[in-house]
Amino acid sequence: MNLQIQSETVDDKTIMSLRGDVDLGGAPELRAILSPILESDNPRLLIDLSGVNFMDSTGVGIIVNAFNRVREKQGAIAFCTPTPRVHRVLQISGLLTKLPLYETREAALTALESSFHAPPQTSEATA
């Protein structure tokens, strides 16, 4: 399934929902949509992964790049509701506990509200 990206702004936060395959083929479009958000001052970004049914290392690289750039901009970023396949690839990549990853969108939004941009201490997803 081709990557579908839905983005909305709520207050000062961008909520981006991804559906389909986050892979080498979908990478250019995802990077293009993320770029202006990541270049803004103090970006606050939530990426909902609940619709992702395939993610390869290219997709992981985009997620990590977003995390790094938001940190550089003193912003806040959170990822939520990973599917089992996303959970698996992040686990293999050694990133499961290093990214701000939350089991629910509500928990991720709460983290963004507090401008929390460090990896969570206890909320490792278990999807």
Place this chain on the structure above:
Amino acid sequence: MVNSRTQKTHAASLPISRATAPKPKPRFDGSDEKVVIQIPAHPRYVRVVRLAAAGVASGLNFSIEDVEDIKLAVAEACNNAILHAPPPKSGRLPMVTITLLPLADRLEMRVEDEGRLPSSGVPRRKTTEASDEGALPEGGLGLLIIESLMDEVQHLTGMKSNTTLLMVKYLRAV
């Protein structure tokens, strides 16, 4: 542009040996069958390979989780082949050839490109630790993922500087 065919062959399995316990009989004995797919080196065709690999792996009675792992590993191998492919010649994209060899106790996969690896080889991440500034490393994950998911991985360089990645996934005893 995508050529897919199944052909009979008497070629022996890939030269990887491993002592194995008796395994459940697969739905088909693939000892003399292989599936060969040739795709242009473009990301849009990787999904074709993923689906083919999933179909062959399902026929061998791999678990759903293992089928997903096989799809990811073969996609990563194709990604590497595409990213390191030589530029098009006369508008023709270089090709990537994927061979799926189902055997009684394992699936062997071979991904061969027309490319030339950088002298340093395929970029490989050595660590997932954050830098002193807290930044996480962003690239070089493909091989790490392949090696994590597959039971055997070998790199071969051909006479024409082409590269072949061999991957083997064994059926687990139930």
